[in-house]
Amino acid sequence: MVARVYVDAVDHLEPAEKYPWMEKGACAGKDFEEFFPHSKQDADQIKQFCNERCSVKLKCLAFAMAAEKPKPGHEEKDGKVRRHGIFGGLDGKERAALQKVMDKMKEGNNDGNRDS
Numbered sequence: 001m002v003a004r005v006y007v008d009a010v011d012h013l014e015p016a017e018k019y020p021w022m023e024k025g026a027c028a029g030k031d032f033e034e035f036f037p038h039s040k041q042d043a044d045q046i047k048q049f050c051n052e053r054c055s056v057k058l059k060c061l062a063f064a065m066a067a068e069k070p071k072p073g074h075e076e077k078d079g080k081v082r083r084h085g086i087f088g089g090l091d092g093k094e095r096a097a098l099q100k101v102m103d104k105m106k107e108g109n110n111d112g113n114r115d116s
């Protein structure tokens with residue numbers, strides 16, 4: 001399963017057996033390499049597959065976003081976060097953009113809390 005391979009790759013999380021939702025992914029049993037496409041056309045097909053066929057898409061996306069957050073002791077040498085593959089119907093660039101929006105919203109909420 002794709003998410004399982006990803007967990008092994010990022011080496012940040014507990015074993016994937018901990019997350020039963022992964023067995024419900026539409027990608028279960030598929031070749032995980034398909035979810036790490038090398039062309040835009042292939043990426044678009046995989047995104048469409050996730051978006052149209054997967055009932056656990058949001059859990060998959062949340063899982064990937066959490067896995068990709070820099071963690072103490074796991075920083076990349078260049079300071080960048082690795083975001084490979086398609087998860088939750090989004091590619092790495094799209095997840096990075098989503099993370100930026102989420103960070104800004106959190107920043108805004110924290111500013112609001114200071115005023116109260």
Ligand code: SF4
Binds near residue numbers: 003027
């Ligand atoms: S969203 Fe895509 S990669 Fe994630 S579990 Fe579903 S089919 Fe697999």
